[in-house]
Amino acid sequence: MDFQIHELDSDVLGKKLGQKLFSPKGGLLLGMGAQIKEFHFKKIKEVGYRSIYLLNNQENDVLNSTGHLISEKIRASAPITLKSIYSKLHGRDKIQISNAKKELGALADLLIRDVNIKAAPPDIIDLKREKDYIYQHAINVAAYAIMIGESIQYHQLKLYDLAQAALLADFGMLNLDPEILYKDGELDEEEVEEMHKHTMLGFQHLSRNCFIKGIVAAVCLQHHERYDGSGYPRGLNGENIHEYSRIIALADVFDAYTSDRPYRRLHTIDEGLAYIKKYAGAKFDPRMVASFLKFFGFEDEDSL
Ligand SMILES: [Fe+2]
Numbered sequence: 001m002d003f004q005i006h007e008l009d010s011d012v013l014g015k016k017l018g019q020k021l022f023s024p025k026g027g028l029l030l031g032m033g034a035q036i037k038e039f040h041f042k043k044i045k046e047v048g049y050r051s052i053y054l055l056n057n058q059e060n061d062v063l064n065s066t067g068h069l070i071s072e073k074i075r076a077s078a079p080i081t082l083k084s085i086y087s088k089l090h091g092r093d094k095i096q097i098s099n100a101k102k103e104l105g106a107l108a109d110l111l112i113r114d115v116n117i118k119a120a121p122p123d124i125i126d127l128k129r130e131k132d133y134i135y136q137h138a139i140n141v142a143a144y145a146i147m148i149g150e151s152i153q154y155h156q157l158k159l160y161d162l163a164q165a166a167l168l169a170d171f172g173m174l175n176l177d178p179e180i181l182y183k184d185g186e187l188d189e190e191e192v193e194e195m196h197k198h199t200m201l202g203f204q205h206l207s208r209n210c211f212i213k214g215i216v217a218a219v220c221l222q223h224h225e226r227y228d229g230s231g232y233p234r235g236l237n238g239e240n241i242h243e244y245s246r247i248i249a250l251a252d253v254f255d256a257y258t259s260d261r262p263y264r265r266l267h268t269i270d271e272g273l274a275y276i277k278k279y280a281g282a283k284f285d286p287r288m289v290a291s292f293l294k295f296f297g298f299e300d301e302d303s304l
Contacts, residue, residue: 003053005266008045012036018053022076024132048131051260069143070114079135081107082167086135089210090174097210108163111139112156115146128259131182134173137255142166144251144292145244151291165219166248168212172202172220196232199224215244223248226283246285250276250292253283269296 003018021029030040088100128136145166149159180191202220206212222245229237258272280289
């Protein structure tokens with residue numbers, strides 16, 4: 001790899017950027033290979049990036065493949081679309097809810113068409129802007145879920161439901177206290193318990209107020225259940241957890257584990273894969289783990 005992650009501090013000044021950076025509205029903030037000046041640095045910090053990629057070889061202006069699972073254009077625009085969908089679903093306006101459901105379907109379709117499982121495996125960690133973390137994370141979870149769904153031969157309708165479920169899994173977060181949600185540090189026991197409520201809250205709101213398809217809303221409730229029964233809220237295990245939830249649980253953990261969060265260090269893709277493998281058959285459905293690892297080029301799980 002010709003680039004490396006660097007914490008956003010004054011050392012990056014004068015260096016060349018190894019990625020494209022986008023504003024919260026999806027506009028291009030700074031192009032790949034751009035030399036980072038003082039005002040860029042301030043702007044990048046302001047929009048909430050905590051780390052950035054720098055070109056390793058500072059003479060190199062061009063960097064071709066970033067191995068993204070979804071195109072950069074959609075990576076920039078989809079979180080904004082999803083944020084607007086969440087806000088409409090959260091309101092009580094029936095017309096807005098109905099529009100949001102159509103937009104959700106269109107976004108799921110767009111992602112299914114865009115996810116390129118034939119591309120090189122993702123070799124770059126997606127650095128998220130702190131304030132839009134939920135939406136950027138949901139897009140990645142949907143992309144990984146689609147990837148697994150395709151690899152286990154899901155037909156279009158199943159992929160469509162799976163993608164929508166992944167996009168809505170954390171919807172209940174909107175009901176949580178923002179102070180807990182955006183806390184810059186580890187949560188205490190009480191706060192963790194509060195966080196866990198996003199499963200039930202999301203499920204209740206989407207099924208009661210938005211009449212979201214049962215199988216899609218159920219993923220809100222189940223995506224923190226674990227294969228060995230150690231999850232929440234109900235401690236379901238194995239096949240008692242719906243297959244969509246087992247897929248999304250894996251995608252959710254992998255993306256969270258490899259994301260830059262304020263309370264823990266950034267893990268590499270390799271560390272993320274090792275983590276997933278370690279818990280195959282425990283936290284995660286081993287069949288889904290095998291499909292996931294295969295995509296990253298590990299035919300035999302022991303080769304990791
Ligand atoms: Fe969640």
